[in-house]
Amino acid sequence: MSTLRCWFCIGLCxxxxxxxxxxxxxxxxxxxxxxxxxxxxxxxxxxxxxPVEQEFDGVVMVKVPPGCFNMxxxxxxxxxxxxSLICFDKAFWIDKTEVTNAAYGSNGAFSGDLRxxxxxxxxxxxxxCVQRSARLPSEAEWEYATRGPDSLIYPWGNELVEDxxxxxxxxxxxTADVGSKPSGVSWVGALDMAGNVWxxxxxxxxxxxxxxxxxxxxxxxxxxxxxxxxxxxSYIDFAASSAxxxxxxxxxxxxxxxxxxxxxxxxS
Numbered sequence: 571m572s573t574l575r576c577w578f579c580i581g582l583c584x585x586x587x588x589x590x591x592x593x594x595x596x597x598x599x600x601x602x603x604x605x606x607x608x609x610x611x612x613x614x615x616x617x618x619x620x621p622v623e624q625e626f627d628g629v630v631m632v633k634v635p636p637g638c639f640n641m642x643x644x645x646x647x648x649x650x651x652x653x654s655l656i657c658f659d660k661a662f663w664i665d666k667t668e669v670t671n672a673a674y675g676s677n678g679a680f681s682g683d684l685r686x687x688x689x690x691x692x693x694x695x696x697x698x699c700v701q702r703s704a705r706l707p708s709e710a711e712w713e714y715a716t717r718g719p720d721s722l723i724y725p726w727g728n729e730l731v732e733d734x735x736x737x738x739x740x741x742x743x744x745t746a747d748v749g750s751k752p753s754g755v756s757w758v759g760a761l762d763m764a765g766n767v768w769x770x771x772x773x774x775x776x777x778x779x780x781x782x783x784x785x786x787x788x789x790x791x792x793x794x795x796x797x798x799x800x801x802x803x804s805y806i807d808f809a810a811s812s813a814x815x816x817x818x819x820x821x822x823x824x825x826x827x828x829x830x831x832x833x834x835x836x837x838s
Contacts, residue, residue: 610659613637616718621759623666627702629673631663631833632715632759639714640721641780643813650813654779656710664707664715665830667748667761668769674698679825684747686767686828692796692820695770696789699831706772707832708787709815710780712799716764716812718757723811725756725763735765745825760830767828768801768816775817796820798827 613619613635622633642653672683679689690698692706699705707715716725726734734754736746749761756763774786774794785791795817818824 610636612657612659613719616720616722616757619718619757621757623759624663626663626704626833629702629831630666632666633661633663633835634658634711634715634758635661637714637719639717639719641710641713641813642778643723643811646811646813649778649815652778656714656780658711658714661835662711663833663835664711664758664760665832666759668767668828668830669695669698670748678828680745682747684749685745686748686762688745688767688825688828689823690770690827690829691823692770692818693792695829696772699829702831702833704831704833705789706770706829708782709771709773709797709799710782711832712763712769712771713812715758715760716756716800720757722757723813724754725760725812726754736762737765741766745828763800764812766801767826768798768824770827770829771797771799773797775815792820794820801826 614637619635623630624633625631636658638655638657640653641656643650644653668686670683671677671681671685671687674687674690676687678685678687696706716722722728724730724734731753732739733751735751745767748766751765752761754764755761772787772789773780773796774788774791775797776784776786780786797815797817799815800812818827
């Protein structure tokens with residue numbers, strides 16, 4: 571009996587050791603809700619979702635349903651690691667396109683009603699969204715709306731397709747009308763999530779794993795650098811990736827940085 575007990579203990583130790591060596595997924599509630607997790611109807615894969623559009627005060631937004639995705643890129647730059655599982659228990663809305671000159675009410679570095687409005691500071695972008703009863707997206711919201719539960723490398727899939735985005739090879743070193751590359755649409759129906767201009771997010775530049783509750787989403791902070799996402803510039807080898815992140819001072823203006831807004835489901 572003692573021999574059997576010994577072998578049982580050894581087996582148990584080996585099993586525990588094997589379990590301890592497995593990677594641990596860290597699930598973070600980026601949009602906390604009082605609804606029990608078991609009752610949340612989360613989308614399991616991109617193909618399960620059919621894009622939904624709605625106008626809010628004349629602006630077309632697309633719905634982003636509850637779900638989970640792997641945020642970051644194990645093969646990316648250092649600030650894209652570690653990869654962590656991020657889950658949303660509430661739907662939200664995101665602008666179908668980048669905010670245009672016409673929508674903002676003035677031109678940026680490039681004129682044209684349908685060009686993305688760029689050359690704005692982070693504060694100006696934030697305040698414009700607030701005036702629309704909206705806000706700038708967090709990094710996690712922006713990346714989830716781009717990649718979906720499939721955690722795609724690009725909005726359309728895992729291979730770079732140059733015809734799906736506006737970038738240095740086809741842009742003539744300027745912006746293009748928003749939505750000019752419909753084949754590059756994301757799983758929720760958002761356009762230009764890769765290419766054209768970069769887009770301000772609400773998030774303070776901070777190390778991963780992403781945690782919406784650690785202070786990085788403090789929209790009143792006017793000193794820390796903020797993250798922008800989704801453009802390309804001269805970084806075609808990696809910057810079109812949905813996980814690529816860059817940052818700048820909140821009072822900086824760049825002709826290649828624009829923005830789009832998000833709106834909470836509860837505000838719809």
